[in-house]
Amino acid sequence: MSAPVRALPDEIAVVNVGLPMFAEAVRAQGGTVTHVDWRPPAAGDPAAVRALTRLYADERIDAANTEVLRRLDTGVPFLTAVRRADEVVPGVGGRMLLHCGPSIAWEQVCDPLRRSMRAATVAEGWAADTAEADRLLAAGDVRLEPANHHDTVVPMASAIGPSAPVLVVETAPDDGGGPVRAFAPVNQGPGEVPWFGRDTDAAIARLRLLRDVVGPALAAVLARSGPLDVLAVAAQGIAMGDDLHMRTQAATNLLVRSWVGHVAALPDDVRGPFADFLAGNHLFFLTPAMAAAKSLTLWATRVPGSTIVTTMARNGTTFGIRLPGSDRWYTTEAPPVGEALYYSGHSPDDAARDIGDSAVLELVGMGGPAAANSPAVAAFLGGSMADAAAATDGFRRICAGTSSRFTLPAAGFTGTPVGVDLRRVVATGVTPKVTTGILAAATGEGQVGAGVATAPLACFTDALLALAQG
Amino acid sequence: MSAPVRALPDEIAVVNVGLPMFAEAVRAQGGTVTHVDWRPPAAGDPAAVRALTRLYADERIDAANTEVLRRLDTGVPFLTAVRRADEVVPGVGGRMLLHCGPSIAWEQVCDPLRRSMRAATVAEGWAADTAEADRLLAAGDVRLEPANHHDTVVPMASAIGPSAPVLVVETAPDDGGGPVRAFAPVNQGPGEVPWFGRDTDAAIARLRLLRDVVGPALAAVLARSGPLDVLAVAAQGIAMGDDLHMRTQAATNLLVRSWVGHVAALPDDVRGPFADFLAGNHLFFLTPAMAAAKSLTLWATRVPGSTIVTTMARNGTTFGIRLPGSDRWYTTEAPPVGEALYYSGHSPDDAARDIGDSAVLELVGMGGPAAANSPAVAAFLGGSMADAAAATDGFRRICAGTSSRFTLPAAGFTGTPVGVDLRRVVATGVTPKVTTGILAAATGEGQVGAGVATAPLACFTDALLALAQG
Known part of the structure; x- marks a missing residue:
């Protein structure tokens, strides 16, 4: 028929x-x-369209991006030691603080980061109290350096001095180059702590506890356990609902269980306080994950001519990115944290702007790219897992590849997006969404909420135009 | 127009x-x-259809089921202590072993459970070795009692003697009745262990370690931490991908982190071995969850006239269920574990039948009902999260209610199904799917795989017919 x-x-x-x-x-x-x-690429902006046309036509860029992506996806960072910063971090010594985000002068530093700097200045013994610390800092008697300039990443409003213990994370390259070492401080935990913008006596005492108890105890645990494959634990955490940025509970717990035998073997003087610190710190895994991400991006940045972003960091005043093969920052004003939930009594009116180096996580497949499997992140994005999946899908539009180690059960066991390509960001106008905490803008109350910050487009466009001209 | x-x-x-x-x-x-x-109810079987008609018409049953469901969903079991079984478990003493599943004579006991009984007999000091233990057991010189007859549940091929440490879990009823106490052994962990059907020297040594080190250490931890709200931890574990039966990793890790400070405070002689035991035991939370489930079902079984199943247990030879208000077992042959993954070199040919009291979890919203959020369970059911969701949906067809405490992010944050209603099972022909391990049938090799067992329909039909006649 x-x-x-x-x-x-x-x-x-x-x-x-x-x-x-x-x-x-x-x-x-x-x-x-x-x-x-x-929509037309780059919203039809002629200069950006010309730059995109040029950068998309250059096959050397594709080759460079492929290699950058390979490094971000396949490098295996190991946590090998915990040491004082001035013992291991290149260029650290004297009266110097490493802070989050791009370079900044004291006058422009936001309130929570100022408090954190004061707390570190007192903990280092350079000042007797926060008032004296404030005078030293205002007088320029303490050198302020972006942590990123010293192969280090620090979360939220962190500022760390030379005596602070740091995690040493190493990736052994397979390209004949030397080992890539990156550093991050030990996470200070929740509560009354400097990385949340607090400068109380308790906050300063936390820095001393880290230096005198937690750092040495961690060093002993690592010496007994051997090097830790950081991202193997992170991958399990992601499968268990962590995004590894806003939520690090599963990875932290997994690590603590694997370490409990080593904790039990610690000497009497540090064992109890260190164990209590671990028991109360569901955020512990944040900084191992950040140091691992930094070690991958440091390896990747040895590849010239790529359009894949290898630094993304904020100091609460400016937001900046950097590209492989260059130390140049492209900066713009730090954004507010838009999609947010606030603690009772707080609102966007008393919230500081987006802050911290933790956005390095979003460059290697953690944080926002892992949102789709994280009920905790979903809570900030509308409440449903579909909302969380949309955040991951946003990264799929701007990323050059897919992780082979971080898989998302809730998204059909697909890999998380990896490698934010500047070209895709400018062409689509979609920027990375970063899952993060929110600090009090000016009251020193510490964390007042958490949410998702949308990276500002301007610095990506600036970087694209500069790259097309160079 | x-x-x-x-x-x-x-x-x-x-x-x-x-x-x-x-x-x-x-x-x-x-x-x-x-x-x-x-399909016609009960596959059109006239006797079953008559029984269903009668039982669905009886409003007293609906009222009883509502109360049973309320107890299963809202009771709050606390882990309060860890003690020797003969100090706390009613009726335990002398040469007695509590075993999994319905009553059974030595002649009918399957190989893995026989091995476990021999190991316990040696560990109790009643026999010098497994050969002597075998003779004692065959001669009837050791009394064999279902753990369920003593308010106790034991996982897989467990058999526990009077000296074994047990978790004491209590639910305080809000109905004026006395507190409901249930018991479960400390989980023996993975590897060469009796609950997996092993009777080697190492397996026997594990029972002694539990009695001499782990039990006293746990008692000290609990005395320092205070009572543990077991299902609050379980609910977090389920949100993190545990089903709390086949996989208990997230809940175990959460508990270990919360306990690490108490572990650090233990005396020198037990601290190290206990911590190593915890570090190596991702299955630790299985038995607290089982004891909590048993305490809820014990409270529920005080309600007469309900069709909601309150015991479901297997001894590797028979599978049995019981109903509220009665001690009567309805039994049938234990099924094989159908949907399974085997360790290398193993197959259904050398697999023991479904075994253990852990199916009590499936009666209160854990295990199979929680499959939809568990990537680990999905791996056994076809590999996709949709396959896991189908297992949960199977329970929705046969359960009387929905958990208000166990929610499934991957299923739109809906509650897990709770309260297996005999009427629905027989009407639909759908029986509970139980996520479980698989033991070697006869070689004493221990665990050879894991999978999902489908409960046999016959004992449900028998119970329905008996209830309609009574």
Whole structure:
């Protein structure tokens, strides 16, 4: 039985590309219409379109990106030791503080980071109290250096002095280059702590506890356990609902269970306080994950000519990115944390801007890219797992590849997106969404909420234009 | 614009209920058909249909079920102590072993449970070696009692003697009745252990370690930490991908982190071995969860006239269930573990049948009902999260209610199904799917795989018929 031949079909299906108003007009007349949400690249900005055209035509960039992606995805960072910063971090010594984000002068430093710097200045013994610390800092008697300039990443409003214990994370490259070492402080934990912008006596005491008890205890645990494959633990954490940025509970717990025998073997003087510190710190795994991410991006940054972002950091005043093969920062004003939940009595009105080096996680497949499997992140993005999946999908639009180690059960066991490509960011106008905490803007109350910050487009566009000219 | 009136529609949509061949016939002719997979209740068995008709018409049953469900869902079991079984478990003393599943004579005991009984007999000091233990057991010189007859549940092929340490879990009823105490052994951990059907020297040594080190250490930890809200931890574990039966990793890790400060405070002689035991035991939380489930079902079983199953247990030879208000077992042959993954070199040919009291978990919303959020369970059911969701949905068809404490992020944060209603099981022919380990049938090699056992329908039908007659 063959169908009768007709001159015109009974029904016409319309595919509309671009402005939605045409689709709406067809729908209003009862027609069937499929709308494709197409927009011109870079919102049609001629300079950006020219730059994109040039950068997309350059095959050397694709080759460089492939190698950068390979390094970000396949490097295996090991936590090998815990040492004082001035013993291991290149260029650290004297009266120097390493802080989050791009370079900044004291006058521009936001309130929570100022408090953190004061707390570190007192803990280092350079000042007797926070008032004296403030005078030293204002007088320029303490050198302020971006942690990122010293192969180090620090979370939220962290500022660390030379005596602070740091995690030493190493990736052994397979390209004949020397080992890549990156550093991050031991996570200070929740509560009354300097990385949340507090400078109380308790906050200063926490820094001393880290230096005198937690650092030496961690060093002893690591000496007994041997090097830790950081991202093997992180991958399990992600499968268990961590994004490894806003939530690090599963990875932390996994690590603590694997370490409990080593904790039990510690000397009497540090065992109890160190164990209590671990028991109360569900955020412990944040900084091992950050140091591992930094070690991968440091290896990747040895590849010249790539458009994949290898630094993304904020100091609460400016937001900055850097590209492989260059130390140049592209900066713009730090954004507020937009999609947020606040602790009772707090609101966007008393919230500091996006802050910390932890956005390095988003560059290697953790944080926002892992949102799709994280109920905790979903809570900040509308509440449903579909909302969380949308955040991951946003990264899929701007990333060059997919992780082979971080998989998302809730997204059909697909890998997380890895390798934020500047070209894709500018072409789509989609920027990374970073899962993060929120600090009090000016009251010194510490954390007041958590949410998701959307990176500002301007610094990506600046970097793209500079790259196309260079 | 109004549509023209027609005598007959252009298209006919068919809804087919029951046998699929009619639907296929319509589809073969190019028609649109929606097939409803309806089957007659109880596969049309007249006696079962009569029993169902009677039991569904009885409003007292619905009232009893509502109360049973309330108890299973809202009771709050606390782990309060760890003691020797003969100090706390009612009726335990002398040469007695508590074993999994319904009552059984030595002649019918399967190989893995025999080995476990021999190991316990030696560990108790009743025999010098397993050969002597075998003679004692065969001669009836050791009394064999179902753990369930003593308010106790034991996992897999467990057999515990009077000196074994047990977890004491209590639920305080809000109905004026006395506190409900239930018991479970400390989980022996993975490897060469009696609950996996091993009777080697190492397996026997593990029982002694539990008695001499782990039990006293746990008692000290609990005395220092205070009572533990077991299902609060379990609920977090489920949100992190545990089903709390086949996988208990997240809940175990959470508990170990919360306990690490108490572990550090233990005396020198037990601290190290106890910590090593915890570090190596990702299955630790299985038995606290089982004891909590048993305490809830014990409270529920004080309600007469309900059709909600309150015991479900297997000894590797028989599978049995019990109902509230009665000690009567309804038993049938234990099933094989059908949907399974085997360790290398093993297959269904050398696998023991379904065994253990852990199926009590499936009665209160853990295990199979929590499959939908567990990537680990999905691996055994086809690999996708949709396969895991189907297992949870199977429980939705046969359960009377939904958990208010166990929620599944991957299923839109819905609660897990709770309260297996005998009537629904028989009406639908759908029986509980139990996530479980698999033991070697006869070689004493221990665990050879894991999978999902489908409960046999026969004992549910027997219970239904008996209830309708009573």
